[in-house]
Amino acid sequence: MGGSLPIIDLSADRAAVAAGIRAACRDSGFFYLTGHGVPDELLRRLDAASREFFALPEDVKAEIAMARGGRAWRGFFPVGGELTSGRPDLKEGLYFGAELPAGDPRVVAGLPLHGSNLYPRQVPELAEVVPAYLAALTAVAQEVMRGVAVSLDLPEDYFASGYTADPTVLFRVFHYPPSPAGDDGWGVGEHTDYGLLTLLAQDGNGGLQVRTPGGWIDAPPVPGTFVCNIGDMLDRLTGGWYRSTPHRVRNVSGNERLSFPFFFDPDFSAEVPPLPGPAREGADGHPRWDGQDLRAFTGTYGDYLLGKVGKVFPQLRGEVL
Numbered sequence: 001m002g003g004s005l006p007i008i009d010l011s012a013d014r015a016a017v018a019a020g021i022r023a024a025c026r027d028s029g030f031f032y033l034t035g036h037g038v039p040d041e042l043l044r045r046l047d048a049a050s051r052e053f054f055a056l057p058e059d060v061k062a063e064i065a066m067a068r069g070g071r072a073w074r075g076f077f078p079v080g081g082e083l084t085s086g087r088p089d090l091k092e093g094l095y096f097g098a099e100l101p102a103g104d105p106r107v108v109a110g111l112p113l114h115g116s117n118l119y120p121r122q123v124p125e126l127a128e129v130v131p132a133y134l135a136a137l138t139a140v141a142q143e144v145m146r147g148v149a150v151s152l153d154l155p156e157d158y159f160a161s162g163y164t165a166d167p168t169v170l171f172r173v174f175h176y177p178p179s180p181a182g183d184d185g186w187g188v189g190e191h192t193d194y195g196l197l198t199l200l201a202q203d204g205n206g207g208l209q210v211r212t213p214g215g216w217i218d219a220p221p222v223p224g225t226f227v228c229n230i231g232d233m234l235d236r237l238t239g240g241w242y243r244s245t246p247h248r249v250r251n252v253s254g255n256e257r258l259s260f261p262f263f264f265d266p267d268f269s270a271e272v273p274p275l276p277g278p279a280r281e282g283a284d285g286h287p288r289w290d291g292q293d294l295r296a297f298t299g300t301y302g303d304y305l306l307g308k309v310g311k312v313f314p315q316l317r318g319e320v321l
């Protein structure tokens with residue numbers, strides 16, 4: 001496995017950022033992001049608090065089990081509790097999202113994935129650091145989307161005014177236990193992400209792999225950067241000119257691994273028809289990795305997302321969908 005992914009400096013001028021994004025998205029759909037301004041200290045606190053949580057006994061972690069989060073789909077899931085492509089992943093995790101008060105009309109209406117977060121009382125630091133992290137990463141993602149807009153010859157606030165005025169923000173903390181000797185290290189099976197952008201922080205162990213046109217390559221941790229990749233909605237919006245790229249996790253480090261994927265997605269109620277403009281004319285229309293034809297999808301981003309998460313958590317499906 002070889003190859004390497006480009007590094008884009010978000011603090012460079014917009015035209016340079018856009019050119020970097022265009023090249024990366026036309027190539028593998030993955031890049032490293034530097035110059036993002038998120039303090040190391042915030043990540044360090046998030047990492048430490050997360051490790052503290054996962055080291056707790058199972059029954060204590062289960063006090064905030066996802067089933068207790070109801071329709072908001074927040075909280076803890078145990079090892080084997082999440083499937084990719086029908087196979088249980090060797091990971092446990094915490095799910096967070098935008099914090100909505102009980103009186104929010106969407107919560108009152110029982111809209112799935114909307115509500116409040118579940119935090120462990122044993123690690124109060126998480127309730128401090130997660131909201132700060134969500135706010136910081138939302139700002140970074142909006143900035144990356146300005147670069148994406150310019151890369152597609154659109155006005156820089158094209159997405160902010162239409163698609164991400166009230167973005168769907170999902171944040172997960174994953175803990176991958178060491179895989180048994182001789183095992184293939186299956187952490188997360190091959191998949192694409194659902195929304196617009198993913199910003200991933202990972203610890204020093206590596207394990208993320210990306211399926212590029214030339215084959216699988218590693219996306220090892222690069223200190224001070226996030227791994228950024230585009231999701232199905234940018235693929236859909238650009239008619240496949242930008243492709244959401246399959247990736248997976250193989251934790252063969254022999255260590256426990258922590259990762260922090262932050263998903264920045266369109267407004268739940270936004271429709272995502274193909275974009276105007278010249279960008280789409282170069283779309284080659286070659287089939288997607290899983291045979292799904294995103295161009296055939298109609299509906300809101302919420303419809304798309306709920307269809308996906310119901311497959312990942314079959315045991316919760318009946319409860320929230």
Ligand SMILES: O=C(O)CCC(=O)C(=O)O
Nearest residue numbers: 174188193208249259261
């Ligand atoms: O844990 C990782 O490094 C990546 C996880 C991932 O691809 C995902 O959650 O969509």
Ligand SMILES: [Fe+2]
Nearest residue numbers: 191192193247
């Ligand atoms: Fe992913």
